[in-house]
Amino acid sequence: MYTYNFFDDIMNLRDLFDDFFSRRTSYEPYREFPYVRIEEEGDKLIITSLMPGIxxxxxxxxxxxxxxxxxxxxxxxxxxxxxxxxxxxxxxFKKSIKLPFRISHDNIRADLKDGILTIHLEKSEDSKPRKIDIK
Amino acid sequence: MATDKSLISESKSSRRVYVPVADIYETEDLYCLKLEMPGATKDSIDITVENNELLIEGKSVLEDNAGRQIRYSEFSNMDYKRSFRIGNDIDSNKVEAKFEDGVLTLLLYKHEAVKPKKITINTAN
Known part of the structure; x- marks a missing residue:
């Protein structure tokens, strides 16, 4: 026994739209090549970028x-x-990434492997948090 | 060759399934596919040829980011999946694959029988 439910059709339509929009390719045009990720770990800043074929x-x-x-x-x-x-x-291509703080110019390491660029940066001394003693 | 089958993202986790972009060319002997799969490795890529379908799957293996706080990101951890319908002109036993700099190169050789053959005309004297 099956009762027709109008909302079933609406849900199907929504799935159709979802499927259409989830079928995207690796490159989404509203972002500038190359795609980056910025991660922070303590005093370190790690930048990862997708660079296939470079x-x-x-x-x-x-x-x-x-x-x-x-x-x-x-x-x-x-x-x-x-x-x-x-x-x-x-x-x-050229892409400029604004860093959340100033970084030390001494400890920079960049690796390129399997199309992924990883840059390890460190906070500069003057942007590290400093505890101030109250006298 | 080269008709995409409908692909629906199956992953419900935080990983996203991407359709890798591809360049494909054809010569007399083979088809060559180049797919961009940054972050995947030789071991994380599976290539299967079955029932006239070429299926390419891969996982990107990024540096472990546990303990890191993401400040900004333009991509998510990626799984790659793309399939192509291939004609019966391809010899499924003769497929070569190479993965370099995040680009997968596949060489699909054609069967001997379908290669163009030049026929010489004998002149009757």
Whole structure:
């Protein structure tokens, strides 16, 4: 026995929309390439970025004041072949990331592995919390 | 070749399923696919060919971030999944895969029988 319920259809429609919008590709155009994540752990700041197909030689990382600038070029690996699909992005890019505090210029480590760039930064001495003794 | 099958995100966890972007070209002997899967590793990628379907699945293995506080993020931990319908011109025993710098390259060789063959015309004297 089945009773028609109008809301079942509405829910199906909602699922249809959800499925459509969850079928997104890795690159969502409203964000600037490359995508980054900033994490904090005590006095350390860890920046992770997705960089598929980019070689370390084609990448520049700079620190200016409290901004980290990642720039470089993703070189096209197209061959002279009949392409059925071209979805990947190639070209030059530059992204500036404002850091939440000033960082020490001495302890910077950057690794690039399997298309993930990881930058380890440390807070500069003057942005570390300091306890003030009351006399 | 290269018709996407409908993909519905199955993950209910905080990991998100992404459809990796792909470049595909064809030559006389093979199809070459390049898919971007940053953070995945050789061991976290599964490639299966079954019933005319090529399925590529992978997990990104990012640095352990327990104890870290996320200040800002433009991506979530990723699972990758994409499938392609392939024709019967592909020899499923002859598939080569390479993973480098977050890019997966797949070479799918065609069966000998479907490769173009040049026929020479004998001239009758």
């Amino acid at each position: 070689k370390a030689d084609d990448l520049d990382i700079e620190i200016i004041d409290d901004s980290l600038i990642i720039s470089g070029e993703k070189k096209a690996d197209y061959e002279e072949k009949a392409y059925l699909r071209k979805e990947r992005f190639f070209g030059e």
